[in-house]
Amino acid sequence: MPDPSRTLQAVHERLVIAYGTPAPGWQPDPVSQLVLAILAIRTHDTVSLRAFAALARHVRGDWSVLEEADPDTLEGLIAPVTHAEKKARWLPRTVETIVRKRGALSLAFLRDWPVDAARAWLEALPGVGPKIANSVLGLSTLKRPVLVVDTHHHRIARRLRLVPETADLGKATDLLGHQIPHDWSARTMVDHHVLMKRHGQWFCHEAAPDCASCCLRSLCPHAGPAAGAQSAALAATGPAMVPRILGPTH
Ligand code: SF4
Structure with a gap:
C-alpha cells in the first residue's frame, strides 16, 4: 500500500505546478476568523466576505457587541449568506460562550496550547466542528500547524482514497492530519x-x-479508464488542459 504521506506530498507538488504557490492571504485575528468561518458555511467566499465586512462595520471592530446584538438586525446585515437566520442567532451564543468561559472575548490563549487541546476547546463551542476549529487555528494570526479540510478537500481526499469513502469530515481531518x-x-x-x-x-x-x-x-483511482482514454486522446492532440494560475488564489 502506498505511503499516504508520500501520496499527499505528490498531490501537493502537482497542484503547485498546476496552480503556482498561493500568494499569502489575509490572516485575521482568531475571533474574526471564527466569525468569518461561521458566515462561510455553505456560502460562496465573496458572499461571506461581504457579510463579514457588513458585520464588522456594524460592531465597529468590537466583536463583543454581538453578544447583546438584536438577532433580527444581524440577520438583515448578513442576509445573503446561507442560513442567515440561524447564523444570526448562533454568533451571539458563540461570543457569549467564549466570554463566559474565558472572561473576555479573546482566543489568543490558543497560541500556546497543544494543537489537539486547542481544537477540542474550539469544538466545544456552539456549532463549531473540525473545519471551523482548524480554520481558526490555521488561517488566523495564530498560525498553528493544522490542515483545514473543507468540503472540496474532503471530496478530493476520498476520491484519491487518502481517506475511506465513509470518513466524515471530522474523521477525514484526523486521518489527513496524520498523513x-x-x-x-x-x-x-x-x-x-x-x-x-x-x-x-x-x-x-x-x-x-x-x-x-x-x-x-x-494518482487517482476515481479517474477510471474513461478518463485514461480521454487523457490519451488529449496527449495525442496537444498539452493537457491544466491552467497555471499566476495571480493570488485567495
Ligand atoms: S482524477 Fe477526477 S476524481 Fe480524481 S482528483 Fe482529478 S478530477 Fe477528481
Whole structure:
C-alpha cells in the first residue's frame, strides 16, 4: 500500500505546478476568523466576505457587541449568506460562550496550547466542528500547524482514497492530519488547503469531475479508464488542459 504521506506530498507538488504557490492571504485575528468561518458555511467566499465586512462595520471592530446584538438586525446585515437566520442567532451564543468561559472575548490563549487541546476547546463551542476549529487555528494570526479540510478537500481526499469513502469530515481531518509530511510548515498546510479548494472548484467538481484534464489523474483511482482514454486522446492532440494560475488564489 502506498505511503499516504508520500501520496499527499505528490498531490501537493502537482497542484503547485498546476496552480503556482498561493500568494499569502489575509490572516485575521482568531475571533474574526471564527466569525468569518461561521458566515462561510455553505456560502460562496465573496458572499461571506461581504457579510463579514457588513458585520464588522456594524460592531465597529468590537466583536463583543454581538453578544447583546438584536438577532433580527444581524440577520438583515448578513442576509445573503446561507442560513442567515440561524447564523444570526448562533454568533451571539458563540461570543457569549467564549466570554463566559474565558472572561473576555479573546482566543489568543490558543497560541500556546497543544494543537489537539486547542481544537477540542474550539469544538466545544456552539456549532463549531473540525473545519471551523482548524480554520481558526490555521488561517488566523495564530498560525498553528493544522490542515483545514473543507468540503472540496474532503471530496478530493476520498476520491484519491487518502481517506475511506465513509470518513466524515471530522474523521477525514484526523486521518489527513496524520498523513502530513514531517517537513511541512504551517504555511505549507495553508497553501495545501488553498490548492485543494481551488482544485475542487475548478476540476474535481462534485457532480461531474473533469478527470481528463486533471493534474492528479494518474494518482487517482476515481479517474477510471474513461478518463485514461480521454487523457490519451488529449496527449495525442496537444498539452493537457491544466491552467497555471499566476495571480493570488485567495
Ligand atoms: S482524477 Fe477526477 S476524481 Fe480524481 S482528483 Fe482529478 S478530477 Fe477528481
